[in-house]
Amino acid sequence: MTVPFRIPTTDLDYCLEQLLEHKPPKILPSDTIQQLCHTLKSQLLAVPNIMPLQSPITVVGDIHGQYHDLLEIFQIGGSPPNTNYLFLGDYVDRGYYSVxxxxxxxxxxxxxxxxxxxxxxxxxxxxxxTNYGFYSEVLSKYNGSIEVWSYITDLFDYLPLGATIDGKIFATHGGLSPSCQQLDQIRTVDRLKEVPHDGIMADLVWSDPDPEIMDFKLSPRGAGYLFGYDVMQKFCHDNDLVQLIRAHQLCNEGYVSYWQGKCLTVWSAPNYCYRCGNKASVLEILSSNYLSKESDSNGLKGKVNKQGVLPGQYFNVFEASPENNEDTSSGKSVNGINSIDNNTGERDIFQSFFQEKPNRQYIDYFL
Structure with missing residues (x-):
């Protein structure tokens, strides 16, 4: 039987308090996760496959369960609601804190x-x-129950497949598809399902750019495609875009710019898998003071800066958090269920948490 849920703001603030103000963070009870997922699924039903967003906005790449590095991102980029964030997927697996x-x-x-x-x-x-960590982590942290895994993976089916920023930038997790030439084709995809092995939906989350090719080529990942310069140029031209922003690939320096800024990879999990030693980044898009008609045959040559990004954009690069370094040597993957006390405070716990903290500041086909 479906139970209608309503979650007061004070309850959401209390959930934030449990996650932010305790070390280790207190995981939320199973019934709370169920309630949160049910409510968010209802909201996401009204969200299109491609969300129309506006700058300023900060774009975040893969996180992979590196919870403390996620907190570091909010420390550098600013805490909600003061900063708008677009997360490009891969929130779970690999890291110790996917839950x-x-x-x-x-x-x-x-x-x-x-x-x-x-x-x-x-x-x-x-x-x-099931194969890369999240399922096992849920079993460990919820006393052998897979309910939380089921609630959250069901929610994943409702997530959008991409976003446009100022109508000129297309953002998705992976890349382009030989089955898709127009954004309208993505808008008509039935996304409310498990990611299939092939087709537009699969390619959007699995594909990668390759500066050595011009067209499409089968991906070494076993899903999706590699796509080259000609494909990127044509897709942007046909859809009146200036740029593709994506994540999905480990970058040693935290980001990669292809084809004079036509395609950007942003990677946000520093010291990935607690062994790669890579930097991470977030992409801050402050404004859109460029037009696709200003592009020349080389893309946007002459307009990119030394980071390979367009005017109004900036990669904010950061290192792994101190907690990431601790987890590298000791591993802290099991927190267990924590009891919660009643608290109905009105303050914005998330923002106050970060106001008290001081400021700090090779590509591989990982699955």
């Missing part, structure tokens, strides 16, 4: 629905999470 990471993002999306935007990555999948 806490996705729980925080769900609560933030419900608390600040016009400030936090989430799209789907290839790891937002029942099949992938």
């Amino acid at each position: 806490e990471t996705i729980s925080l993002l769900i609560v933030l999306k419900l608390r600040y629905p016009e400030r936090i935007f989430l799209i789907r990555g290839n790891h937002e999948s029942r099949t992938i999470t």
